[in-house]
Amino acid sequence: MNEDLYWMFIDVANGLLSGSMLGGYYAVIAIGLALNFGVMRLVNLAHGDWLILAAYLAVAFLSMANVSPFWTLLLVVPVMYVIGYVIQRVMLNRVSVQAAERRGMSASFGLMSPLLVTFGMSIVIGQGLLAVFDSNAMAIRNELSFDAIRLGEDLTVSTLRLIFFGIALLMLALVQFFLHGTHMGRAIRAASDDPEIAALMGMNANKVYAVASGISLATAGVAGVMIGMSRSFQPFDGPTFLLIAFGVVILGGLGSMVGALVGGLILGIVQVLAGTYFGPSAQLVAGYILILFVLAVRPQGLFSR
Amino acid sequence: MSARDTTAGLRGGALLILLVAVLLVLPAMLDARSYVLHLLFTVFLFAVFGHAWNLLAGYAGLLSFGNQVFVGIGGFALAIVHYYTPLNVWSALPFSGLAGFLFAWLLAIPLGERFSGRDVWRPIVVALVLWILYEALVRQVPGADVFRSSYVRRVSILLLIFLGALPLLKLQGAYFAIATWLVAESVATVFSEWQVVGAGGGMQIKSDVTLRQLYYSSFALLTVATLIIWRLLRSRYGLALTAVRDDEEAARTVGVDIRRMKTAVFLISGTFTSLAAGLYFMDAVIITPPSAFGISWSAYIVFVVVAGGMGTLSGPIVGAVVFVAIDRLLAGYAGKGLLVLGLASIVIMFVMPRGVMGIVQWFRHLTPEEAVRSRQRWQQLWQVLLGVGGRPVSRGLDTQPGVVSAFLVPGSPLPVLDRDNPAWKPMSEGWQAARAALAASRPDVIVLYSTQWLAVLDELWQGRPRISGQHVDDNWHEYGAMRYDLRIDTNLARACVAAAGEGGVRSKLVDYEGFPIDSGTITAMHFLNPHKDIPVLIAANNIYHDWDATRRLGELAVEQAILQGKRVAVVGVGGLSGTTFREEIDPATDHIASQNDDTWNQEILRLMEQGRFDDLVAEIPRFAKETRADFGMKHLAWILGATGGRLVGAKVHAYGPTYGAGSAVVEFRLV
Numbered sequence: 001m002n003e004d005l006y007w008m009f010i011d012v013a014n015g016l017l018s019g020s021m022l023g024g025y026y027a028v029i030a031i032g033l034a035l036n037f038g039v040m041r042l043v044n045l046a047h048g049d050w051l052i053l054a055a056y057l058a059v060a061f062l063s064m065a066n067v068s069p070f071w072t073l074l075l076v077v078p079v080m081y082v083i084g085y086v087i088q089r090v091m092l093n094r095v096s097v098q099a100a101e102r103r104g105m106s107a108s109f110g111l112m113s114p115l116l117v118t119f120g121m122s123i124v125i126g127q128g129l130l131a132v133f134d135s136n137a138m139a140i141r142n143e144l145s146f147d148a149i150r151l152g153e154d155l156t157v158s159t160l161r162l163i164f165f166g167i168a169l170l171m172l173a174l175v176q177f178f179l180h181g182t183h184m185g186r187a188i189r190a191a192s193d194d195p196e197i198a199a200l201m202g203m204n205a206n207k208v209y210a211v212a213s214g215i216s217l218a219t220a221g222v223a224g225v226m227i228g229m230s231r232s233f234q235p236f237d238g239p240t241f242l243l244i245a246f247g248v249v250i251l252g253g254l255g256s257m258v259g260a261l262v263g264g265l266i267l268g269i270v271q272v273l274a275g276t277y278f279g280p281s282a283q284l285v286a287g288y289i290l291i292l293f294v295l296a297v298r299p300q301g302l303f304s305r
Numbered sequence: 306m307s308a309r310d311t312t313a314g315l316r317g318g319a320l321l322i323l324l325v326a327v328l329l330v331l332p333a334m335l336d337a338r339s340y341v342l343h344l345l346f347t348v349f350l351f352a353v354f355g356h357a358w359n360l361l362a363g364y365a366g367l368l369s370f371g372n373q374v375f376v377g378i379g380g381f382a383l384a385i386v387h388y389y390t391p392l393n394v395w396s397a398l399p400f401s402g403l404a405g406f407l408f409a410w411l412l413a414i415p416l417g418e419r420f421s422g423r424d425v426w427r428p429i430v431v432a433l434v435l436w437i438l439y440e441a442l443v444r445q446v447p448g449a450d451v452f453r454s455s456y457v458r459r460v461s462i463l464l465l466i467f468l469g470a471l472p473l474l475k476l477q478g479a480y481f482a483i484a485t486w487l488v489a490e491s492v493a494t495v496f497s498e499w500q501v502v503g504a505g506g507g508m509q510i511k512s513d514v515t516l517r518q519l520y521y522s523s524f525a526l527l528t529v530a531t532l533i534i535w536r537l538l539r540s541r542y543g544l545a546l547t548a549v550r551d552d553e554e555a556a557r558t559v560g561v562d563i564r565r566m567k568t569a570v571f572l573i574s575g576t577f578t579s580l581a582a583g584l585y586f587m588d589a590v591i592i593t594p595p596s597a598f599g600i601s602w603s604a605y606i607v608f609v610v611v612a613g614g615m616g617t618l619s620g621p622i623v624g625a626v627v628f629v630a631i632d633r634l635l636a637g638y639a640g641k642g643l644l645v646l647g648l649a650s651i652v653i654m655f656v657m658p659r660g661v662m663g664i665v666q667w668f669r670h671l672t673p674e675e676a677v678r679s680r681q682r683w684q685q686l687w688q689v690l691l692g693v694g695g696r697p698v699s700r701g702l703d704t705q706p707g708v709v710s711a712f713l714v715p716g717s718p719l720p721v722l723d724r725d726n727p728a729w730k731p732m733s734e735g736w737q738a739a740r741a742a743l744a745a746s747r748p749d750v751i752v753l754y755s756t757q758w759l760a761v762l763d764e765l766w767q768g769r770p771r772i773s774g775q776h777v778d779d780n781w782h783e784y785g786a787m788r789y790d791l792r793i794d795t796n797l798a799r800a801c802v803a804a805a806g807e808g809g810v811r812s813k814l815v816d817y818e819g820f821p822i823d824s825g826t827i828t829a830m831h832f833l834n835p836h837k838d839i840p841v842l843i844a845a846n847n848i849y850h851d852w853d854a855t856r857r858l859g860e861l862a863v864e865q866a867i868l869q870g871k872r873v874a875v876v877g878v879g880g881l882s883g884t885t886f887r888e889e890i891d892p893a894t895d896h897i898a899s900q901n902d903d904t905w906n907q908e909i910l911r912l913m914e915q916g917r918f919d920d921l922v923a924e925i926p927r928f929a930k931e932t933r934a935d936f937g938m939k940h941l942a943w944i945l946g947a948t949g950g951r952l953v954g955a956k957v958h959a960y961g962p963t964y965g966a967g968s969a970v971v972e973f974r975l976v
Contacts, residue, residue, distance in 0.1 A: 043482075045370075112366075117654050120651040121651065123604045127647060130644075239600055246483050281497075285494050289464065292488070295476060295483075296470070
């Protein structure tokens with residue numbers, strides 16, 4: 001076979017493969033944002049910072065107990081759930097459009113205030129992490145970091161990324177089942193479709209939102225541990241991940257779990273291929289351009305109704 | 306304008322002139338390297354940043370988290386021109402503004418008339434051809450490559466073309482916010498690779514500018530920015546702009562050219578941000594991509610505007626003072642500044658969402674009644690604090706019993722049943738306004754009378770603690786069922802039954818499973834109490850009760866509620882003119898059945914608005930006769946009785962047809 005053609009094939013195959021793996025991991029990063037966005041029409045600008053907070057929680061936990069990083073999920077996920085529930089209950093429920101109306105503010109202000117509050121939260125979390133931990137890069141050490149599974153002579157896939165991909169599929173299925181197969185899940189969807197009717201049916205929308213927010217942050221907990229295991233992180237990395245998550249949600253459509261996976265895959269593959277052909281810094285730019293492009297063409301997402 | 310306003314305006318103007326004069330002579334009195342001058346310089350710059358952002362967010366409703374892109378571009382434009390040309394730093398400053406303007410224009414052009422829609426490909430093709438020519442030129446003459454690397458060249462040109470084609474200003478809300486952020490991030494990524502600007506290492510702007518020069522130029526910039534924005538807002542564009550912010554659809558229908566408004570505002574915002582950034586980096590000397598394009602710029606700017614008051618002209622200036630004060634106070638705790646600013650801006654959003662200027666305006670725009678009430682509250686507060694003033698204040702300031710709000714609302718279920726009909730949409734919106742007002746008055750109980758709950762023998766009061774089910778309206782059955790779930794204040798209902806009996810009105814408590822609830826009550830509770838957190842007292846419309854009897858019932862119900870220490874929201878459910886269409890009509894073209902009805906309805910509402918309730922009562926019999934008004938407006942009698950002469954006016958949130966009949970959502974003003 002022609003040597004050049006072979007390497008071109010390998011490049012593309014590697015790009016598709018590791019791009020898909022990256023995409024699964026992106027999907028997990030985005031699930032929480034998609035839930036928030038889809039259910040409450042709330043863009044949580046602190047989402048990225050919650051991910052990083054979760055990663056630091058895992059680090060703190062591991063410094064106390066010498067176990068496999070996967071065990072940290074048992075602590076991180078419930079803690080994040082509680083944080084999400086409480087934050088929604090005591091803060092974010094009060095800055096909705098309706099809340100602004102009650103205080104006699106204009107509707108446009110009502111749309112802005114959750115963005116402004118979560119933006120403030122993003123800064124507080126980042127700065128808080130900086131104050132507690134240092135600005136030094138941290139990572140969750142694990143023996144899998146450099147393991148790879150060899151699929152062909154020049155084709156490998158990172159074991160860690162493969163596990164993450166599995167976890168991603170599992171989580172997406174769980175959330176999907178939760179939303180469609182459980183009482184609370186249906187309540188969440190009802191509240192997102194028509195808050196007024198839902199209220200009429202005797203649902204406490206504030207509580208439903210709080211649960212949805214709790215689940216959103218619980219998934220962010222899983223994503224945070226994943227981030228920590230696959231790369232080093234710093235207190236201010238949140239916004240980067242927010243933009244990735246937002247990109248996935250925009251690509252996949254609002255509030256759809258299948259969309260999150262598809263969006264993650266597209267973004268991952270495009271980034272890896274751009275990195276392969278144009279150099280490492282093109283990864284980020286290509287991602288941003290892709291997201292802006294979709295925003296320009298179909299702001300409601302590629303795969304939404 | 307009243308005489309009082311004029312004098313206040315003159316006094317304000319005099320104060321402003323005095324302030325400007327002091328700021329102008331201040332540098333002469335202070336040391337050339339005075340710390341105070343530097344603080345003021347920083348205040349001026351951040352006020353300009355704030356102005357620019359406020360113009361977008363506060364007036365045009367475009368929430369940007371990417372204004373740092375203009376900071377970076379303005380700063381780097383100055384650095385590049387100063388470093389690569391013989392121009393001195395002051396001659397280089399206009400290039401900051403120019404670069405900001407051009408970049409804003411690049412982002413805004415797809416909105417322009419010439420490049421919109423299908424023709425958008427033309428400039429793209431031109432740009433692509435130019436790019437190819439440029440690539441060819443670079444191949445021949447490598448020195449022509451201003452990007453100094455083929456990777457940066459290609460990425461930047463691609464990015465520029467893409468940003469040019471991106472219809473950024475068409476995005477709304479969170480999409481616009483994140484898109485601006487992405488634009489800033491992607492430009493930052495390119496800048497940190499660009500050799501010309503020192504790659505990631507940044508550049509230096511060495512110059513011999515003095516603090517006094519910086520002070521005066523920043524002061525001039527702030528003055529110009531303030532004047533321009535003031536002029537803009539004073540012009541008819543200013544009104545159009547706020548219209549765009551509050552309701553883009555509505556603004557479009559009244560003929561506001563939204564594209565031009567948004568473009569203009571965006572260009573002004575970008576230019577001023579870049580100019581201020583030029584001055585900022587003259588002082589800072591060193592500029593790096595992270596320091597120039599960082600998201601923390603947005604954090605600062607948001608704080609400045611939110612603290613000062615979004616959507617006000619003086620907000621950013623006040624906010625900049627607050628910002629610099631806090632920032633410098635915290636300078637001792639190195640690194641904690643942003644943490645506190647972030648926390649502070651969250652707290653401000655909850656505690657005083659209109660910022661400092663909101664509080665100032667709140668004091669200035671009190672109506673006479675509000676002023677009286679707030680003075681009373683201050684007095685009560687002092688009494689509590691000082692422990693003086695006779696009567697002990699046992700209750701909290703906001704928990705005194707009595708009527709706290711009163712509403713006249715239509716009983717027609719149509720806006721609930723078909724919420725998509727445009728003819729009934731204003732009614733739904735009126736309901737929403739009433740709901741907000743009702744919630745804001747924080748009642749313990751809603752005291753409700755619906756003309757549609759008919760009773761014949763006795764006066765009936767609903768007495769079942771919780772009553773829920775489904776209801777199909779007799780007339781509008783084809784629209785489907787309404788669900789309801791009501792919590793009844795049974796204590797109050799029992800007290801009312803007892804009191805009415807003593808007063809000679811035979812009353813009965815109804816406490817039966819499945820007792821029918823009328824459409825009017827369901828509709829009112831659906832809209833007014835969506836969270837079902839406020840219990841309700843429901844009284845029936847006994848068809849033999851006349852106006853005065855109904856009035857006494859309302860009076861009695863509120864008396865009993867006050868005896869139980871409750872805050873009461875009074876609601877009278879019923880329509881205005883009563884003629885409905887007998888034949889099928891297209892609901893979308895619904896209108897008041899006759900011109901006469903319409904005129905009468907409006908007359909009645911006008912009397913309410915003007916607070917002429919005696920005239921209103923005198924007119925009611927004629928109104929009822931002429932328009933077959935809903936049960937002789939007995940629901941109004943209920944309201945008048947319940948509020949006991951405390952009504953001074955009204956706000957009509959909505960007036961319109963419900964299948965020909967007149968309906969209105971009215972919120973009364975109380976003293």
